[in-house]
Amino acid sequence: MREAAPGPQRRATRADVARRAGVxxxxxxxxxxxxxxxxxxxAERVLQAVADLGYQPNQAARALKSGSAHTLGLILPDxxxxxxxxxxxxxxxxxxxxxxxxxxxxxxxxPTPPDQTSVVTRxxxxxxxxxxxxxxxxxxxxxxxxxLDRIGIPWLQLNTVHEQVGVDSIGADLLGGAVLATEHxxxxxHRQVAFxxxxxxxxxxxxxWLATCERLGVERGPALPSEYNRQSGYAAGLEIxxxxxxxxxxxxxxxxxxLGVLRALHERGVSVPDDVALVSFDGSWEAExxxxxxxxxxxxxxxxxxxxxAAILDRTAPDERRHRMFRGELVLRASCxxxxxx
Amino acid sequence: MREAAPGPQRRATRADVARRAGVxxxxxxxxxxxxxxxxxxxAERVLQAVADLGYQPNQAARALKSGSAHTLGLILPDxxxxxxxxxxxxxxxxxxxxxxxxxxxxxxxxPTPPDQTSVVTRxxxxxxxxxxxxxxxxxxxxxxxxxLDRIGIPWLQLNTVHEQVGVDSIGADLLGGAVLATEHxxxxxHRQVAFxxxxxxxxxxxxxWLATCERLGVERGPALPSEYNRQSGYAAGLEIxxxxxxxxxxxxxxxxxxLGVLRALHERGVSVPDDVALVSFDGSWEAExxxxxxxxxxxxxxxxxxxxxAAILDRTAPDERRHRMFRGELVLRASCxxxxxx
DNA sequence: TTGAAAGCGCTAACAT
DNA sequence: ATGTTAGCGCTTTCAA
Numbered sequence: 001m002r003e004a005a006p007g008p009q010r011r012a013t014r015a016d017v018a019r020r021a022g023v024x025x026x027x028x029x030x031x032x033x034x035x036x037x038x039x040x041x042x043a044e045r046v047l048q049a050v051a052d053l054g055y056q057p058n059q060a061a062r063a064l065k066s067g068s069a070h071t072l073g074l075i076l077p078d079x080x081x082x083x084x085x086x087x088x089x090x091x092x093x094x095x096x097x098x099x100x101x102x103x104x105x106x107x108x109x110x111p112t113p114p115d116q117t118s119v120v121t122r123x124x125x126x127x128x129x130x131x132x133x134x135x136x137x138x139x140x141x142x143x144x145x146x147x148l149d150r151i152g153i154p155w156l157q158l159n160t161v162h163e164q165v166g167v168d169s170i171g172a173d174l175l176g177g178a179v180l181a182t183e184h185x186x187x188x189x190h191r192q193v194a195f196x197x198x199x200x201x202x203x204x205x206x207x208x209w210l211a212t213c214e215r216l217g218v219e220r221g222p223a224l225p226s227e228y229n230r231q232s233g234y235a236a237g238l239e240i241x242x243x244x245x246x247x248x249x250x251x252x253x254x255x256x257x258x259l260g261v262l263r264a265l266h267e268r269g270v271s272v273p274d275d276v277a278l279v280s281f282d283g284s285w286e287a288e289x290x291x292x293x294x295x296x297x298x299x300x301x302x303x304x305x306x307x308x309x310a311a312i313l314d315r316t317a318p319d320e321r322r323h324r325m326f327r328g329e330l331v332l333r334a335s336c337x338x339x340x341x342x
Numbered sequence: 343m344r345e346a347a348p349g350p351q352r353r354a355t356r357a358d359v360a361r362r363a364g365v366x367x368x369x370x371x372x373x374x375x376x377x378x379x380x381x382x383x384x385a386e387r388v389l390q391a392v393a394d395l396g397y398q399p400n401q402a403a404r405a406l407k408s409g410s411a412h413t414l415g416l417i418l419p420d421x422x423x424x425x426x427x428x429x430x431x432x433x434x435x436x437x438x439x440x441x442x443x444x445x446x447x448x449x450x451x452x453p454t455p456p457d458q459t460s461v462v463t464r465x466x467x468x469x470x471x472x473x474x475x476x477x478x479x480x481x482x483x484x485x486x487x488x489x490l491d492r493i494g495i496p497w498l499q500l501n502t503v504h505e506q507v508g509v510d511s512i513g514a515d516l517l518g519g520a521v522l523a524t525e526h527x528x529x530x531x532h533r534q535v536a537f538x539x540x541x542x543x544x545x546x547x548x549x550x551w552l553a554t555c556e557r558l559g560v561e562r563g564p565a566l567p568s569e570y571n572r573q574s575g576y577a578a579g580l581e582i583x584x585x586x587x588x589x590x591x592x593x594x595x596x597x598x599x600x601l602g603v604l605r606a607l608h609e610r611g612v613s614v615p616d617d618v619a620l621v622s623f624d625g626s627w628e629a630e631x632x633x634x635x636x637x638x639x640x641x642x643x644x645x646x647x648x649x650x651x652a653a654i655l656d657r658t659a660p661d662e663r664r665h666r667m668f669r670g671e672l673v674l675r676a677s678c679x680x681x682x683x684x
Numbered sequence: 685t686t687g688a689a690a691g692c693g694c695t696a697a698c699a700t
Numbered sequence: 701a702t703g704t705t706a707g708c709g710c711t712t713t714c715a716a
Contacts, residue, residue, distance in 0.1 A: 011469065011470075011494075013708095013709055013710090014709065014710065015709080023686075023687085024686065024687045024688075025687090025709090025710080025711095026686070026687060026688080026689095026711085026712080027685085027686060027687080028710095029710075029711060029712085030685090030686085033711080035711085035712080036685075036686085036712095037685060038685070038686085039685060039686085042685080042686080056466055056467075056469075056470045057470060057709085057710075058406070058470055058472075058708085058709050058710070059470045059471040059472070060402055060405035060406040060411060060470075060471060060472045060708085060709080060710095061406050061692090061708070061709035061710040061711090062709080062710055062711080063402035063405070063406075063692095063710095064400070064402040064403050064405075064406050064692050064693065064694090064708090064709080064710075065691085065692050065709080065710045065711050065712085066692085066710080066711065067692085069402060069471075082433075082436060082627075083436075084432045084433065084435070084436040085429075085433075085627045087427075087429075090426045090432050091424075091426060091427075093426070094424060094425075094426040094453070097451065097452060097453065098453070101452065106450050106452070106467075106471070107450065107451070107452070108448050108449065108450065109439070109449070109451050110439060110443065110448070110449070111436070111439065111440070124398055125398075125448075127353065127398075128353075128398045128399065128400060128401045128402075129401040129402065129411075129448070130400075130401070130402045152353075230630075230631045234631075259631050260631065262633065263631055263633060263635075266633045266634075285424075285427045286628060288572075289572045289576075289601050289602065289605055290632070290633075291604065291605055291608045291632075291633050292608075293605075355692095355693055355694085356693065356694065357693080365702075365703085366702065366703045366704075367693090367694080367695090367703095368695085368696080368702070368703060368704080368705095369701085369702060369703080370694095371694070371695060371696080372701090372702085375695080377695085377696075378696090378701075378702080379701065379702095380701070380702085381701060381702085384701080384702080399693085399694075400692085400693050400694070402692085402693080402694095403692070403693035403694045403695090403708090404693080404694060404695080405694095405708095406692090406693080406694075406708050406709065406710085407693080407694045407695050407696090407707085407708050408694080408695065408708085409708085
């Protein structure tokens with residue numbers, strides 16, 4: 001319990017402002033939110049009263065009445081690996097928060113087990129709080145769009161690998177990025193490029209690597225399976241180091257994987273980029289201060305975050321929902337080897 | 343549960359539940375929130391109705407009425423360096439969110455310029471949203487507790503370096519940690535230990551290093567100034583590498599600084615730990631996958647996060663406000679050199 | 685251009 | 701043990 005003793009406890013309400021300005025509360029709303037014309041002189045009195053009282057609208061009341069809390073939700077996959085351990089997600093979350101705030105929206109950011117039930121539960125909780133829209137970063141499992149739609153709260157999928165019809169989603173051009181990375185390695189003169197990541201015909205980064213090797217007539221190095229984390233990349237790196245004839249070039253499907261690979265190679269005395277040239281994907285902060293710094297396909301995070309917020313706030317009709325794809329760019333650093341101009 | 347209701351547009355309200363259970367809304371509140379005894383049979387009918395309707399209380403209404411949104415706020419310093427670039431903050435934020443959720447609270451997490459005005463503005467915004475309490479991670483500037491108190495929303499300071507009377511705060515035992523780190527370096531046999539970090543008589547990490555060198559009669563190596571980021575640590579590392587007689591042991595005041603130092607030493611061909619042994623502070627995720635992995639004083643992040651949430655939720659009287667200090671532990675990895683038993 | 689008034693969904697004091 | 705009711709602070713018809 002807090003006593004009203006010390007500071008100016010009770011916050012001014014609309015009624016206080018109205019009284020001080022000598023108008024009704026409706027007029028206060030009109031001058032503050034628009035919705036009806038207000039005489040210039042009246043508006044000035046109201047604004048003055050607002051300033052005098054330091055009035056700030058109670059958002060809870062506003063949310064109750066209008067159904068909007070001026071808040072967005074961000075659901076991140078809470079798996080065995082803490083999401084925030086991944087600098088890519090961290091950076092993305094940060095950018096989303098900034099984009100939301102720029103538009104006057106607050107953000108609930110919460111790691112959630114990525115299974116359908118948990119996501120539905122969280123979405124319902126958000127609905128209960130009058131959250132205006134939710135950005136969902138999917139984890140392993142797949143979500144049934146119809147079930148999520150039925151909750152009645154606008155949502156949009158981030159970090160999308162496989163687009164689906166009828167689903168609003170945002171994602172980087174994974175395939176294009178993989179092509180960029182692989183081509184770059186080949187431009188360095190390597191005649192063989194290996195891959196570390198998810199090995200699946202449907203995975204765009206895998207496909208991009210595969211297609212590029214074939215297209216440019218380069219030997220496809222071994223494809224080593226890895227989850228998107230450091231530990232798994234480390235294991236793959238150990239395998240590479242143990243090979244009789246390690247591949248001279250490696251494309252890793254994420255920065256985290258590359259960091260793990262790097263660690264393993266260091267431990268085994270394999271030099272990057274001299275023995276093995278490495279290019280990764282994401283272009284997150286951590287990639288810049290690794291040793292050597294990683295050449296990586298940078299996802300346009302700010303741009304995607306901005307687009308996410310924009311898309312969720314002016315949600316279109318169901319039949320206009322679509323996937324929005326963003327092209328990444330190759331950031332040249334040291335891990336791919338000294339860059340020699342073509 | 344593929345066959346749920348065909349498009350539950352309107353969410354069920356308390357009135358709907360009451361009607362279905364054949365009671366008044368008050369009884370629904372009583373059985374859900376307690377506050378009055380309810381006959382067993384009645385309660386069961388209510389619960390059944392709740393289940394049937396999939397009723398979930400509207401949190402906005404609840405917030406308006408009760409003044410509590412069941413939400414906490416977390417203010418992180420938004421400086422020239424993005425906060426989330428610092429894995430320590432990232433990890434802390436993550437732990438706080440988890441701790442809050444465990445108690446049924448949601449979290450607003452928002453980077454804010456750390457000056458007084460910006461923080462006050464943000465605190466006011468939180469107040470209008472009926473946020474129950476705010477955790478503030480201070481940046482460079484100092485905040486006037488009285489001004490913040492006057493806003494009327496409970497707050498608590500995290501990541502505290504200098505405790506203040508009358509302020510609820512949480513922080514690691516920085517001095518103790520520095521002692522641990524320095525002692526460890528000395529135990530490795532080094533007769534000189536350098537410091538990289540904030541050079542200020544009031545900074546506990548600096549003081550801990552200083553005091554330990556003196557106490558153990560070891561030569562105090564050069565103290566190099568650095569802000570808490572990678573770039574600044576990198577600059578310091580370059581200086582170290584350029585010295586005629588580089589110090590054989592270095593204590594870096596944060597992981598980020600150490601990562602920068604590491605990068606610079608790598609570039610200059612100075613080996614860690616062979617030429618320079620390095621111990622840092624924080625023990626964040628990134629420190630584990632650097633090369634070499636960093637020996638670091640790990641802050642008990644989960645414990646501190648848990649304590650923060652607990653402290654803010656059962657806020658005590660002003661005269662009981664206090665600082666809560668948490669002891670870190672030294673995590674041995676590779677950067678300090680091969681560990682040889684005493 | 686402005687005001688009166690009816691709620692939004694929930695809580696809790698008071699009455700029964 | 702249960703019901704009635706008066707708001708919380710705001711938005712929004714509908715009237716004036």
